[in-house]
């Protein structure tokens with residue numbers, strides 16, 4: 337008996353020490369700011385100390401010449417299988433936010449959230465839409481609503497099914513919810529301390545849902561440019577974010593432009609310009625790519641979104657925030673997305689600095705989820 341006990345204790349000791357390590361002399365982007373030559377201590381899956389000098393018996397990983405940043409979040413996906421969550425994790429994307437799907441399947445996939453090799457899975461459940469509206473065309477049963485009075489029950493049903501936030505669809509190319517019902521849904525979500533985000537495609541709808549208290553938009557509008565004074569006005573009354581899904585918009589518009597009337601659609605250049613205007617108005621930007629739409633993958637295609645945000649003229653440090661600290665903060669996900677004491681040790685160690693060139697995001701050498709290695713190339 338005694339021997340068994342000793343072996344068990346040894347085993348636990350090994351597991352625990354494997355989770356404790358210190359990354360030294362590294363350039364740290366903590367989700368908000370950059371510190372040169374610092375060290376980060378990780379114990380039991382959490383960040384426990386950040387300091388120039390750390391005295392510890394934990395394993396040392398020399399970070400000299402390397403760049404440490406929080407693992408990323410993709411704020412807009414539709415994940416249909418565990419493989420999608422694996423693909424995300426392998427690219428350093430450790431949280432994905434599903435924006436519309438089958439609730440029973442989402443419930444099953446959520447159980448993978450604690451596994452090291454899978455991205456954590458947060459869901460909207462089924463998005464709010466009308467019968468025959470956008471979101472009902474994918475061949476799976478989708479609950480719908482038409483009237484303002486149905487809003488509270490709709491939101492309660494989503495939360496009961498395990499939704500982490502509410503997604504609402506306003507898509508006038510088909511039948512769609514009235515702005516009155518959208519407002520009732522947003523209010524019902526807020527009543528339950530839940531975040532409510534909205535799919536829009538037109539600037540006019542964007543303005544209306546923002547005025548009605550939405551917490552964020554999960555696409556940029558495609559039809560017209562809003563002026564800086566309109567955006568400034570908007571910022572004055574709201575802390576809501578915009579997730580422009582530039583890669584999706586670009587690929588989608590490339591497809592439909594040949595047959596659509598020119599005046600109803602922004603050019604690629606104008607999309608980037610509008611995102612820059614949004615940034616300059618002080619409206620928070622979040623990164624999301626909407627896979628598998630337009631053939632986009634769940635992992636490395638998020639780097640392309642960051643590249644587009646950089647091309648739009650947003651400083652690279654701010655671009656990194658869109659995929660690290662900002663999504664967990666705006667969706668109230670918990671202690672993710674930052675390298676601060678008490679946060680989960682979801683970390684990316686890179687060979688090159690992405691603030692110097694955003695494409696260096698592809699130089700990830702090690703990915704840790706809660707202090708455990710997900711992938712390592714060096």
Ligand SMILES: [Zn+2]
Pocket residue numbers: 412413414435626
């Ligand atoms: Zn979507």
